[in-house]
Amino acid sequence: MYQRFVWASRAVPTAWINDGFGERSSSSNKQRSVSMDTDMDYERPNVETIKCVVVGDNAVGKTRLICARACNATLTQYQLLATHVPTVWAIDQYRVCQEVLERSRDVVDEVSVSLRLWDTFGDHHKDRRFAYGRSDVVVLCFSIANPNSLNHVKTMWAQEIKHFCPRTPVILVGCQLDLRYADLEAVNKARRPLARPIKRGDILPPERGREVAKELGIPYYETSVFDQFGIKDVFDNAIRAALISRRHLQFWKSHLKKVQKPLLQAPFLPPKAPPPVIKIPESGAATVNDAGDLLDNPLCADVLFVLQDQKQIFAHKIYLATSSSKFYDLFLMENEESPNSVDRCSKKEKPSKDLLMRTLSLDTEEDTDVASIKNSSANLRISRSDDTLLTTDFNEEDCICLSSWSKGFLGMHQEVMINSLSNRTCSVTVVRMDSSIQYRPFKTVLRFLYTGQLDENEKGLMRVAQIAETLEVFDLRMMVENITNKEAFMNQEITKAFHVRKSNRIKECLSKATFSDVTFKLDDGSINAHKPLLMCSCEWMAAMFGGSFVESSNSEIILPSVSKSSMQAVLDYLYTKQLSFSSEMDPLEIIALANRICLPHLVALTEQHAVQALTKASVNGVDVDQEVLTYLELAQFHNAHQLAAWCLHHVCTNYNSVCSKFRKDIKSKSAENQEYFESHRWPPVWYLKEEDHYQRVKKEREKEDNALYKYRSKRKWCFWNSSSAAFA
The missing domain is CATH 3.30.710.10 (Potassium Channel Kv1.1; Chain A)
Structure with missing residues (x-):
């Protein structure tokens, strides 16, 4: 939490009280000790007290900058932008706190300094002009995301500072540097509801601030409280500017001779954006269709169960065979050319063709169980519009007798049916069940084989258990037994094992x-x-x-x-x-x-696998740049947006190396991708320009310092020679 404190009395410059953002100190002894400590700063030899006044437009980051220096307060980017706390008075940020006073003391160029920071209004100049009195240095702030604040530096602030303190050194500071590379969409969402949204075109390049500083003849620095960049540079160089100005007036202070003029600031290299997750x-x-729904709606059915009461149930081999060993053996038996364990049915045991035709009719209205037949008829009528099956010829010689193979089964044969939509034939395995297999409990058993679930409120559970015993579906029999014994909670483990x-x-x-x-x-x-x-x-x-x-x-x-x-x-x-x-x-x-x-979902899984493979290869030293460029537009074409975003990130964060090797491939990409490369490349273009400018100016300053050192050395040598000659 940031804390700000107001002067209690203009007549007593060494006493401060809390303005409500922190706890008030009720100890007069503590206030007295701090006041005495402050007075000692003025009286202590070789300790320079510097009054630094921070001015600038509203909401440019003055108070945040002061708190970052005075209180070592740090916040996340969105916390910084969510709320603006305006300054109420021309205030000193130091409170009755030993920690803050200790942070106010610093050593710059071997000079002990006690720094006093003053925050000011962006407006209310009548209250602000009091802060200029006896100032040693002025820090003039603007926001790099607000061009108007930079314009006001020339049109208003420079004139005001010159009017109130014409001989005070000034330093120009561009605040909120992190907005130059931030996600502005997320930043705007985090700002106050009525705050002006920040646009990408509003972000000022470094050369704009440097040009204004050059016009005014003052140093220029940039800061970011979020990244903790430039805070020490600004105030250390502000102290240097104040000490140099004081050295000209108080030339007898020998400890100020080593103070340098404000140093150059190295450009800020923004961190690499993290790869997209x-x-x-x-x-x-x-699951588009539940397996149980597929049982009720016999699309692509390849099995037909015919019960003794002339009811029929369509089913699917793959569901039955993978759920029950009994059905697995049954349908494998059908594929054998000469089965040994079963005998062919005699003609007397075979059903007549008329009976089978009547059994397989889609519009059957026979009603041993009226509700069941209506349900079955409705389902089959639905299938008529999708995959309607009509019976054709029945070859009686191919019928396999199953009565000696297992209880509950009578026979099995292949039936050729016709799709009424395409007039194409398909083969269906017809399985005839004996009288012990009843329609409703048998349907419940089949539903369990499809879904692995059993409704506790199902009627006739004992009949279901009997059919499950006959068909050797032991999981279902155990589940019925658990329900009967009121231990249905144990069925969850059975269901898991079944799946x-x-x-x-x-x-x-x-x-x-x-x-x-x-x-x-x-x-x-x-x-x-x-x-x-x-x-x-x-x-x-x-x-x-x-x-x-x-x-x-x-x-x-x-x-x-x-x-x-x-x-x-x-x-x-x-x-x-x-x-x-x-x-x-x-x-x-x-x-x-x-x-x-x-x-x-499969696209996302494959994207994840591809990214992991590329990342692993890159970590192992394999050059994956060509592969990434190949993946990029193909991933975009096939809607693999996450893989495309990762490829864009890889190219942007390795832009210089990728562009040097595959410049033609980069230029052949779409206009949207090339625009993305230019706006998100790392290091950004503005940093490269700033780095070139910094290195150039650094060399020029080194030359000037060397020339000045040689000049002073020569003067010193001439002075000693002349002194020696005069002495001789």
Whole structure:
């Protein structure tokens, strides 16, 4: 917290009291001791008391600068700009505090100094003129973000200072240097609501302040309280200016002979901007369709369960096989050419063609369970507009008898169906269940296999447990038992274990192409995949396979300009919600494909991987400048904005080296990128100009000092020679 203190009495210059920003001292002994200490500064030999008056327009940073020197107070940039505390009186910043008094003492060029800082109004000149009395040096401030404050230096302040203290040395100070490289948008948000917004065109270059200082014949310095830059330079050189002026009037003070004229200030090199952080959305790949919804809406279904009460349930092999070992073995059995464990069904056991046609009809109105049939009929009518299936021929010889294989199953065969939208045929596995498998509890079991969840309020849990026992879904049976025993909290661990096993089986099916129902034809090969899993993980895939498109019924999808490695990485992500990256994969190819099929989370993950790889290579001494330039505009084209921002930052912070090696590549970039390079390059152009000017002026001053030293040495030699001759 900054503290400011007002003179208690103009007649007593050594007593100060708190003006309300800090605690008042109630100890008269303390005030007396400090007052005595102050008087001793005037009486102590070889200790020079300097009165420094700080003037300038309102809100240019005078009080912040004084507090940074007197109280060592530092604030963040946004705290500095959020609130402006105007000065109420011509005040001395020192209070009855030993710490502040100790900071007022300094040694400059081997001269002990007691510095007295005075803050003033930007207006109310009647109150301000009292501060000029008996001043030793005046620090004239302006803000580099306010051109009017610099104009007032010439039109008002220089004339006022010349009027009230014509012989007092003056130093010009440009405050708020940090605004020259700050994020002005964030700065304006942090300022007061009614404050004038700072524009980039308002920021003054260093040469503007230096020109005004040259016109007035005074030194020029720049400061930043936020960066703690230039504060000591300003006040040390203000002390030097005051001591030199005092040396001319009090030439008998020998300890002032070593005081130098105000020194040059080295330019401020702004810090490098930190690299942008790649932000990953909290959630993984968004689930477009819940697996349970996919069970109710049989898009891309490849399994049809026919129950004894002539009800039917469409399902998907990949969900059932990865969730249940029973179904995994069942569907693998279908792929065997000559199964040994089952026998062919006799013709008497086979259902008639009319019965199957009636069972697979989309408009069935038979009602053993009216509510269930209405629900099923509604779902199928929905599928009519998307992926309607109509039964065609049924080959009775291909029916596999399952009654001897496991309880609950009667038979399985392949049925050829027709998509009414594209008139293309597709194959569906029809599985007939026996009378022990009832519609509602069996639907609950299938929903568990899809989602891994069980509703505690589900009716008929005992029947569900019986079917789970028959189908060897032991996780579900344990969950029903926990609910019955009022220990449903234990089901969370069962669900976690279920999903882990299912994820591992999905990875296996992807690697071995088991139960795949679609093949992606790519530039350098093909990859088998599973439509249901893709539809639940990607909106683009859901629209392609579930909408009125040719791809919805095709088993082969051609994706031009896509490599096999990139497609494999995308499929791994869609199946496992994780990015598996190998050295063969190109991040830009994955970003292009992920952007193409609308996967922003995958784009962010790939951006993060690319940035980590580039950073690691750069730390290890590998030159990545050419690769960064290649990434830049391709990342912008494919909406990888975070990677593009990192590339821009890398080029800007290494602009000199990059430009020296790849000048043609820099010039070939878009106009927007080149403009960004110029405005954000490091070191900035203004610093390079200031550094050149500083080195040039430094050499000139060194020459002047050497010439002056030689002149004085020569005069001294001549004086001694003449004295020796006179003595002889």
